[in-house]
Amino acid sequence: MAKDTAGNAFVKFDRVQKSYDGETLVVKDLNLEMPKGEFLTMLGPSGSGKTTCLMMLAGFETATHGDILLDGVSINNIPPHKRGIGMVFQNYALFPHMTIAENLAFPLEVRKIGKSDREQKVKHALEMVEMGAFGGRRPAQLSGGQQQRVALARALVFEPELVLMDEPLGALDKQLREKMQFEITDLAHRLGITVVYVTHDQTEALTMSDRVAVFNDGRIQQLAPPDQLYEQPENSFVAQFIGENNTMEGVVKEIKNGVAVVQLDGGELIDCTPVNVSKPGERTRVSIRPERVEYNKARLQEGAHTLKATVREFIYMGDIFRTRLSVAGNDDFIIKTRNAPDQDRLQPGQEIEIGWLTADCRALDA
Amino acid sequence: MSDTTDSGPMLAADGTPLKRSLARALRRQKIRALMLVAPLLLFVILTFIMPIASMLMRSVDNEMVGEILPQTVVEIQNWDANSGELPDEAVYAAFAADLVQAVKNKEHTKLGSRLNYEQTGLSSMFRQSGRKVKNWDPVTDGPFKEKLIKAHKGWGEIETWAAIKTHSSKYTSGYFLNAIDMQKTPQGIAAQPEDKQILITLFIRTLKMSLIITGCCILLAYPVAWILANLPARSANLLMILVLLPFWTSLLVRTSAWKVMLQQQGVINEVLVWLGIVADDNRLEIINNQFGTIVAMTHILLPFMILPMYSVMQTIQPTYLRAAKSLGATNWTAFWRVYFPQSIPGIGAGSILVFILAIGYYITPEIVGGTDGVFISNRIAYHISKSLNWGLAAALGAILLAVVLVLYWAYDKIVGIDNVKLG
Numbered sequence: 001m002a003k004d005t006a007g008n009a010f011v012k013f014d015r016v017q018k019s020y021d022g023e024t025l026v027v028k029d030l031n032l033e034m035p036k037g038e039f040l041t042m043l044g045p046s047g048s049g050k051t052t053c054l055m056m057l058a059g060f061e062t063a064t065h066g067d068i069l070l071d072g073v074s075i076n077n078i079p080p081h082k083r084g085i086g087m088v089f090q091n092y093a094l095f096p097h098m099t100i101a102e103n104l105a106f107p108l109e110v111r112k113i114g115k116s117d118r119e120q121k122v123k124h125a126l127e128m129v130e131m132g133a134f135g136g137r138r139p140a141q142l143s144g145g146q147q148q149r150v151a152l153a154r155a156l157v158f159e160p161e162l163v164l165m166d167e168p169l170g171a172l173d174k175q176l177r178e179k180m181q182f183e184i185t186d187l188a189h190r191l192g193i194t195v196v197y198v199t200h201d202q203t204e205a206l207t208m209s210d211r212v213a214v215f216n217d218g219r220i221q222q223l224a225p226p227d228q229l230y231e232q233p234e235n236s237f238v239a240q241f242i243g244e245n246n247t248m249e250g251v252v253k254e255i256k257n258g259v260a261v262v263q264l265d266g267g268e269l270i271d272c273t274p275v276n277v278s279k280p281g282e283r284t285r286v287s288i289r290p291e292r293v294e295y296n297k298a299r300l301q302e303g304a305h306t307l308k309a310t311v312r313e314f315i316y317m318g319d320i321f322r323t324r325l326s327v328a329g330n331d332d333f334i335i336k337t338r339n340a341p342d343q344d345r346l347q348p349g350q351e352i353e354i355g356w357l358t359a360d361c362r363a364l365d366a
Numbered sequence: 367m368s369d370t371t372d373s374g375p376m377l378a379a380d381g382t383p384l385k386r387s388l389a390r391a392l393r394r395q396k397i398r399a400l401m402l403v404a405p406l407l408l409f410v411i412l413t414f415i416m417p418i419a420s421m422l423m424r425s426v427d428n429e430m431v432g433e434i435l436p437q438t439v440v441e442i443q444n445w446d447a448n449s450g451e452l453p454d455e456a457v458y459a460a461f462a463a464d465l466v467q468a469v470k471n472k473e474h475t476k477l478g479s480r481l482n483y484e485q486t487g488l489s490s491m492f493r494q495s496g497r498k499v500k501n502w503d504p505v506t507d508g509p510f511k512e513k514l515i516k517a518h519k520g521w522g523e524i525e526t527w528a529a530i531k532t533h534s535s536k537y538t539s540g541y542f543l544n545a546i547d548m549q550k551t552p553q554g555i556a557a558q559p560e561d562k563q564i565l566i567t568l569f570i571r572t573l574k575m576s577l578i579i580t581g582c583c584i585l586l587a588y589p590v591a592w593i594l595a596n597l598p599a600r601s602a603n604l605l606m607i608l609v610l611l612p613f614w615t616s617l618l619v620r621t622s623a624w625k626v627m628l629q630q631q632g633v634i635n636e637v638l639v640w641l642g643i644v645a646d647d648n649r650l651e652i653i654n655n656q657f658g659t660i661v662a663m664t665h666i667l668l669p670f671m672i673l674p675m676y677s678v679m680q681t682i683q684p685t686y687l688r689a690a691k692s693l694g695a696t697n698w699t700a701f702w703r704v705y706f707p708q709s710i711p712g713i714g715a716g717s718i719l720v721f722i723l724a725i726g727y728y729i730t731p732e733i734v735g736g737t738d739g740v741f742i743s744n745r746i747a748y749h750i751s752k753s754l755n756w757g758l759a760a761a762l763g764a765i766l767l768a769v770v771l772v773l774y775w776a777y778d779k780i781v782g783i784d785n786v787k788l789g
Contacts, residue, residue, distance in 0.1 A: 058688075058692055059691075059692075060688055060691075079691075080688075080691040080692055081691045081692075081693075081694050081695055081696055081697075081700075082694075084694070085692060086692070086693075087688075087689070087692035089685050089688070089689055090685075091683065091685060093683070093685040093686055093688070093689035095686060095689075095690075095704055095708075096708065097707045097708055106690070106693055106695070106703070107693035107694050107695075110693065110694045110695045110696075110699055111694055154693065155692075155693075158693070158694065164692075
């Protein structure tokens with residue numbers, strides 16, 4: 001998506017803080033700018049403040065401090081029903097005493113849209129989510145996936161420019177969830193709406209979003225497109241939270257030409273990319289993805305530091321092999337290799353030497 | 367699965383039909399279930415079904431006249447009550463024989479008071495004649511016509527005999543007619559004399575006031591239930607204890623407390639006089655009338671409205687209101703279009719409960735109702751314990767039961783009984 005977030009942001013959180021009890025801050029100094037048409041995901045563990053942010057944007061919670069702007073206008077004092085923001089709830093919140101068509105007509109009715117116009121819009125919205133034949137049913141007569149579609153249609157039927165989704169796929173099974181992930185992103189891009197999506201499922205966040213904001217402890221830890229988030233985590237929380245990760249602790253020996261040499265606590269030396277370290281002597285936590293570890297010496301850079309490893313366990317997972325190693329005193333070092341025809345299967349007890357590209361190994365905060 | 371190939375019924379592994387095998391397997395479970403409910407079932411039959419059945423019987427039962435005057439009821443069938451003449455000697459002879467026997471058995475006063483419900487004066491007639499006929503011999507002392515008329519001149523009046531004839535059948539609709547301010551006369555069914563017409567008025571008043579009480583309960587209970595359902599659990603529990611507090615206090619004490627509050631020298635009047643809102647010589651009459659009954663009963667029945675409402679509202683998720691607001695509804699629209707319809711089952715359950723309890727209420731109207739605030743149940747109690755007209759009391763009770771069942775049926779038709787949730 002376009003990066004011209006400066007100046008004309010569509011949604012803007014400006015130094016927003018939120019406290020429920022007046023003692024602790026649930027959201028600490030949140031700054032966020034979203035351009036129009038972006039699909040942004042708020043990702044984080046429970047209690048990280050992501051849902052609170054969504055509720056403040058929707059108007060169900062008030063910010064304790066700071067401004068929330070929508071299209072350049074502060075919406076702090078605008079009640080939820082005047083914000084014109086579509087919202088999909090975790091449990092769908094379809095009104096059980098109304099039919100599907102009545103549920104969809106509800107936002108149009110309260111906007112005093114004429115009957116014929118209303119019916120046409122409802123029909124169109126239902127067809128958009130392939131639920132055209134279900135208008136006369138009650139929510140209880142639909143499956144979870146169907147209710148999900150209806151909830152989506154209801155949030156879109158009054159043509160809002162901004163749609164909020166609060167873990168909308170949480171209650172669906174894996175297969176259906178993957179299908180809906182695709183449908184939601186497809187629909188969002190087709191209609192050109194701006195979406196703020198809250199989830200604690202990192203796969204969902206990575207596959208659906210233009211940008212992901214990783215929340216922890218009331219702050220955005222990193223705001224970046226999915227690939228950047230995965231490959232270049234900016235701190236050890238993001239590295240741990242997104243995907244699987246091997247970490248090793250040590251002290252920076254020297255930093256030269258963009259390469260940091262780190263002495264692990266066991267005494268071994270490795271090369272890393274310095275991210276959150278600036279000078280020798282600092283403690284650091286080094287992070288490396290399991291699929292970026294290499295034990296075939298021919299593929300390693302010349303002169304790269306390598307480590308001795310002992311194979312502990314070999315797990316066959318179908319598409320990949322997952323091998324647990326003992327490296328530098330760490331018994332839970334994982335490597336992943338693709339199940340390719342020429343790939344050898346390591347045996348427990350086998351001694352190997354492992355290494356990696358300097359760019360894949362990041363020296364983060366301790 | 368060899369047995370799936372033949373066309374006959376499914377067989378179990380040992381060759382018996384699967385259906386029989388299954389029935390046998392389930393029989394033990396059914397017997398156990400029956401044993402578990404048996405004590406309560408027995409209790410309900412003994413203390414609920416049988417009394418109601420016997421009450422319903424009593425409302426049409428009229429065996430007393432036929433039992434005490436067996437010969438008279440046979441002979442009197444030959445007499446035409448509209449002929450304008452007294453019955454002939456045969457009837458008098460039969461009656462004398464029956465009466466002598468009744469006096470011997472000490473049953474004549476019982477019969478007298480039974481017939482007195484239909485025609486005033488018959489009770490004392492039977493009592494006085496009883497003393498005189500005590501030593502008559504029904505075989506040798508005839509003829510009896512003049513002797514009886516001499517014993518009491520009432521036996522020379524056609525109305526007396528007409529009343530006996532009208533009520534000589536084994537079953538009677540007389541009690542039910544009385545219950546709706548009608549009576550059975552030799553000329554057919556007619557309205558009660560105006561000064562005796564009270565029961566219809568009482569029925570209508572009972573229904574009307576029960577409706578008002580139910581309405582007041584809905585208005586007062588709805589906001590409370592809403593607060594209860596939306597408060598955090600800790601404060602909700604505290605409030606719930608306050609709601610339940612009246613349940614732990616004796617009904618009599620609560621009603622008497624209202625007497626203290628509402629009487630002319632009571633707390634409310636004293637305060638109003640002290641504040642100068644009401645003149646000392648013009649104190650409000652807010653007890654011993656309908657107002658007092660409505661206030662006290664609304665207070666007493668309120669928990670029965672709050673509890674079902676609360677349990678229904680608890681199941682309505684707050685996200686529904688949020689969803690409605692996010693879709694553009696104002697607070698009021700969100701409440702009226704989304705929350706209220708979902709809370710109707712609670713209102714329905716509470717209303718049925720309160721209305722049915724109110725319609726049969728006795729103690730509170732008795733204490734605070736005065737004369738124009740009493741209910742039909744107070745009249746039933748009067749007939750059971752004071753006038754001893756159990757037949758009429760049973761007929762009134764049966765009508766009350768029927769009214770409740772009809773209302774229940776109507777409610778089912780209109781709202782649907784599946785929509786009622788008690789929790």
